[in-house]
Amino acid sequence: MKNTTIILFGATGDLAKRKLIPALYRCVQKGQFDNMLLIGAASDDAQPHDMINAARPFIPDAQESDIKKLQQCSYYKKIDFTQASDFIQLKQYVEDCEKKHGIANGNRLFYLATAAHFFCPITEYVVDAGLMRRGKEKSESWHRIVYEKPFGHDAASAQAINECIKQSLDESQVYRIDHYLTKEIVSNIAMIRFTNVVFEPLWSNRYIDQVHIILSESIGIEGRGKYYDSFGAIRDVVQSHILELLALIAMETPEKLTGEYIRQQRAHVLERLRFDSGILGQYESYTAEKDVAHDSRTETYAALKLFVDNPRWTGVPFYVKTGKYLDKKETAIHIKFKTVDCL
Secondary structure, eight states, X not given: OEEEEEEEETTTSHHIIIIIHHHHHHHHHTTOOEEEEEEEEXXXXXXXXXXXXXXXXXXXTOOHHHHHHHXXXXXXXXXXXXXXXXXXXXXXXXXXXXXXXXXXXXXXXXXXXXXGGGHHHHHHHHHHTTSSOOSSOOSSSOEEEEEESOOOSSHHHHHHHHHHHXXXXXXXXXXXXXXXXXXXXXXXXXXHHHTOTTTGXXXXXXXXXXXXXXXXXXXXXXXXXXXXXXXXXXXIIXXXXXXXXXXXXXXXXXXXXXXXXXXXXHHHHXXXXXXXXXXXXXXXXXXXXXXXXXXXXXXSEEEEEEEEOSTTTTTOEEEEEEESSOSSOEEEEEEEEOOOOOO
């Protein structure tokens, strides 16, 4: 990636420090960027070194030389996501930084690690301010935008965000992502299934008795009360991470192991998904957490029984479980095959 400016909205947030900045550090460490800028944008009073230092506890074995490289190309701009004038100022700031680093007509990646209700105004303002150009790329450089989950809080809000994006950008510029899909366990599912002559013939209700998907955490909400109390375990984990895994496990064989073909098959699974029963819970000290309502009924634990009503999976229960403050951190998928009767 040459001459690339990454504008990270929500740069002082939990996702940025735990996942995004550590990932950028690894890219810098491996030399995957040629002249890269990181410009953080958030509502907090902060400096570029604050943004990087907040991520250091989440970078195992960080090397000072590589941290210094990342700091040397990092900048920060305080911004109100609801004020159009702030984006005009951000445009000038970005251009000044690019000029300083010799980036002219370069690539720009806008990453929205913010609450979903900011997606629409940020999208409109980056286009209106001239920060991001609209349309299919006609030059050697590109402009892209990434929306981090959760994408709205229900079907109606997700559809409204999509409509807003459609009015401002070409679909080829847009990425809606779930960072969980980059985990090795996830990327290996399709490869294990569809390139293994042993597993794929057995992958059906004829041989499989039940499927368990477990995403448990030993920590609490880690100061994210304002966000978490508005979403809970169902919206935060089940409808994103867990259903992504379930769809990959249960999908039919795609024509090709590429993005669009896999997406279509995953969507077919979700269209046939049926809720059967479940249990919701909340850890004991949850309502004492900062920014959590004292009478909150938000779930921090969910265990659900689901079915996929299609010929391959009829009658096979999919048990999914997630929660905070459980006995251990675990990410696991258990495929239980039917017991063979021995004569």
